[in-house]
Amino acid sequence: IKAALSSAIIAEVSATRCTEMDDYHRTSVVTGGSVIVTSALSLATCGYFREPKEFMTAVAVGYEMALRLGIATDGPNLLPRGTWPTYLAAAFGTATVTAKALRLSTEQTANALATALAMSGGTRTPEQKGISSRCICLGLSAQAGLVAALSAQEGFLGDMAVLERSFGQAHGVSVAEDKLVGGLGKQFQIEQTGLKPYPVAA
Numbered sequence: 001i002k003a004a005l006s007s008a009i010i011a012e013v014s015a016t017r018c019t020e021m022d023d024y025h026r027t028s029v030v031t032g033g034s035v036i037v038t039s040a041l042s043l044a045t046c047g048y049f050r051e052p053k054e055f056m057t058a059v060a061v062g063y064e065m066a067l068r069l070g071i072a073t074d075g076p077n078l079l080p081r082g083t084w085p086t087y088l089a090a091a092f093g094t095a096t097v098t099a100k101a102l103r104l105s106t107e108q109t110a111n112a113l114a115t116a117l118a119m120s121g122g123t124r125t126p127e128q129k130g131i132s133s134r135c136i137c138l139g140l141s142a143q144a145g146l147v148a149a150l151s152a153q154e155g156f157l158g159d160m161a162v163l164e165r166s167f168g169q170a171h172g173v174s175v176a177e178d179k180l181v182g183g184l185g186k187q188f189q190i191e192q193t194g195l196k197p198y199p200v201a202a
Contacts, residue, residue: 005046006143009094012038014139017086025193028070029078029085032093032193035142036062039094040101048101058100060190065113066093067189072180073173079124083171087138088122094145102153114158115148122171 003011016022017034024031040049040059049055066089075085095116099109121141125134152158159165163175 008042010139013142014135017135029075030070043101062097063190065096083122084124090141091116091145094142095148098149108152111158112149112152119144
């Protein structure tokens with residue numbers, strides 16, 4: 001089944017997360033693979049990566065930024081308060097992957113990430129009888145990250161002070177800047193990611 005890139009990302013992210021068989025990063029409580037890998041695969045299917053190395057780099061960088069945002073916002077303590085760390089980080093992570101796929105400049109990437117943060121969701125949808133919209137929300141957040149990067153490519157500017165201003169206030173979180181950028185490029189959080197021992201939500 002062929003679909004437009006934005007629709008494909010919604011479908012792939014949502015379907016993958018519904019399995020509850022994705023990976024898990026304990027320090028951030030972010031299940032990055034369901035968002036990052038599926039977004040990268042959708043981009044690859046549309047021809048955005050010239051070689052496997054570019055794909056792997058985009059996945060690694062996307063993981064890093066999504067997991068770091070989860071750590072910087074204290075993901076383990078957000079979950080009981082009603083914020084889903086994976087949902088909070090999805091747009092940010094997908095924007096990172098897409099920025100690499102589009103080969104955006106440093107300035108364009110910064111604008112893509114700022115726009116993605118402004119578009120971030122986070123409200124946790126509780127499990128309930130019937131079909132929950134929880135995973136659809138995650139897919140839509142990933143789509144927002146794609147749109148953020150595509151808009152930056154076209155010259156749209158994000159708020160470079162979004163983390164210091166509206167982001168934390170909107171989500172009721174504080175962002176530890178040292179955890180977000182400290183050791184960036186030297187320490188890789190993806191190395192601390194493992195598979196869930198049981199298919200359960202997080």
